[in-house]
Amino acid sequence: MHSKSRISPKRYNPRKRSVQRKLNPMKLVWLVAMVASGLMGLAAYAAPSPWESPAASLAEEIAGILGPGQARLTIRNLSTIPSDEIPSIRLLLEQDLKGHGVLASGVESANTIRVTLSENLRERLWVSEIVEGNETRVAMVHVEPGISQPAQPESGLTLRKQAVLTTREPVLAALETPDGLVAVEPDEIAIYAQTAEGLREQKRVGIGQKRASVRDPRSVIAALPDGAGFDAYVPGMACSGSHLPAQPAGEWTVHCRESDDPWPILVGTILQSDPASGSISIKAFYNAARDYFTGVVTPSVDAELPPFYSAALLPRSDGAGLLINGIDGKVQMVESGLAKPVAGTRDWGSDFAVLRTGCGAGMQIIASGSGEAAADSLRAYELPGQEAIPASAPLAMGGTVTALWSAPDGKSIFAVVQSAANQFEVDRVTASCNE
């Protein structure tokens, strides 16, 4: 057999005869087109298709089974991938198969590659059935699920949330510190340090709970006035934490003791019109067996309070009013020694907190929606009289809101959200005025 081969002599690139030669118009158009196409190529390179990697993996697996040759390729979509993405996935698969010597075509062939774009609860799965005669073999690659974009709320006052901490452990309350965060859990206090990668757990201290735990535990944590520590309360126990600012976060010292002392439910709540109100401190006795405040508070207010879940101080025309959410689901405003029902709170859950926004009346109540659970929401309300008026659109929280409290400066609130997957997320919620 004769094989004809031609060997080209080695050549160097010829020198340009004249760099200053004028470009003719056609060449200029061609050059512009080439540059534009290059830029588009670069843009495409900068934003690679999310399907490139799985297509390459599947093509490699198919080629490993089938070997070089020709095959008929069919694709069907049983997943949530939009149908307009299928042509590009097909193109990627064809290119990758070609790279492995498999020529995929639509024509009849002895071999068939049936690709199914499928998915399960956790991930996408691309399955290829490779049919050679009577034999069918299967190859699979899994594809990470896509990220869905949350819908933006629309309203005059817009609430926003930002995840601060995500953990598998149930968080009852948390306090931001200059160096990180302290989270109270049913059995432990977890101390996190702020790092370049985010919050990192530094230390855990057992609370030493001796009595039987409760089913719906709650907690309060408050910063010490000097900022060098905290007081935390869980049912039947009280803990004190202290920290020297010069020491790393791991040097926290935490001591817990059995205690039925009242919990500080309103500490340093700031009334915008009265800076002196920052010193207000109200403590309430907690029924550790039934998970609510008994209604006995100190210092006492001029009215008899029913058992309640939440309380907040609000500026009123004649001073301050105490808003409480009773265990019977009734919201009442206690002012001038009288407890008056508040209308417009039918959709409220058990938790609310006050947010100092500077919008409208300056302070709003943020209440958890009784949207009843798996998809709880938060919404801002104003309370000019005896009726709560919505001041924002509901902010979907992506789970059940299990705790809600105001930040010490009142400019944000914190919420603990339990997801369907039983993860707990501490979210910071802020508001902006849309005026």
Add this chain to the structure above:
Amino acid sequence: MNRYPTLATKTKTWRRWGTLCFMLVSLALLAAARTRPHYGGTLRVEIEGDAWTQGAHQRGSLARRLVFDGLTRLDADGTARPALAVRWASENNDHRWQFWLRPGVHFHDGSALTASAVETSLTGSCGAGCPWTAVHAVGSTVVFTADSPLPNLPALLAGDDFLIGYAGPIDSSATALPGPTIGTGPFQAGGLSNGVLTLLANDSCWQGRPFVDKIEIRGYVPIRDQWLDLSVGRADLVQVPAEQLRQAQQQRLTVVSTRPVELLALAVADSGALGNQNLRAAIALAVDRSAISNVIFQKQGEITAGLLPSALTGYAFLFSPDPDLDKARELRGGLTPPPLTLAAEGGAAMQLAAQRIVLNLRDAGFNVQVAGNSGPRHTDLVLLRLTLASNQPQAALESLLRSVGVASPVLENTPAGLFKVEREFLDTHTLIPLLYLPRAWAVGGRVRGLRLSRDGVPLLDGASLEAAP
């Protein structure tokens, strides 16, 4: 044979999923209270089966789940989480596991939970059929050893077969309950009186006291009577069989439902008349799943020919569910097996499904009869329901295989590996998957915070009553 669903089929499927989603939304609406849960009150439940065991063919006894805890529990995504064990570790390539017990846990009679009590309970619960070779108490830990690796042991220990408890005296005026009665769970068994099982809140439960004071479970109540009692306020929680889901919606009952978690399958004896594999394959090809799903289960199920549902694997479509009578006859060839018997576990719907399968098999040339309750003890075919124990495909597959007597652990955890395990098992044609069915309950208006476990058992320890005192 059309292996791929048509557009119309897909539309129907989506419509069915739409209905299911509606029910799941109903579940979400019930999943938490308008306010924080109240304590107190008596929650009344009615079921078709036995109040304590819930019937031999039904796994997931409501009462036992409330009285006992396992060393582990499965969370919503099927991951094993601490329960009576706070942590665990494996050694020697999963041949040895050590579980550390939660300190300070007490049984309902006040005795402390110890490693030796756990050892005794686990040894008694499965005897020679345990997945492990030996279990020993070592200090405050429990050590399992096995000849084969047990990668899924933490998930397996969350199952009903391995709940921790022991037999002990309960209310002397009540009828005695069979098996262990003393556990560590949120409720303690108070006794069975006049067909009503009473469970009392465990004030010192390690998970916290449940919200309701008492649960009354009335057993052996027909579904029709359960719904009537719910409508007049005599019951708070009643059963809704999958085949009556549509009827429940029409009657505007508030229904909570799971994803399809119950596998309806035909077990085929691999000895005797059906010892020939071709005959078993012919039976698998003769069954018309669509007819069973559409006519008997009112399109509430998900047709399947695979062991695991598509939602868990994404590859279930690789197992074709379509009948092929010609191929079934071809596989049967000239073989004419002697008359076969088919038994069905469960109620009327299962009996109807069995009769439908008999018709299919007769079309393929088999002579089959449905065995009555007084029929022969040996049957060639059994129509049964298996429960999907986990949302993790590897653990779920191992659990399903164990429930039909395949004791070897599933070591594969990739989709391709799991498919291979399923394929190899299904090629024996000793179990023919037919349908995945949801589990559902109807709930009264005063119940708050009710959730279902992944396998459809109401989690009553987290439920409360709105009008509780």
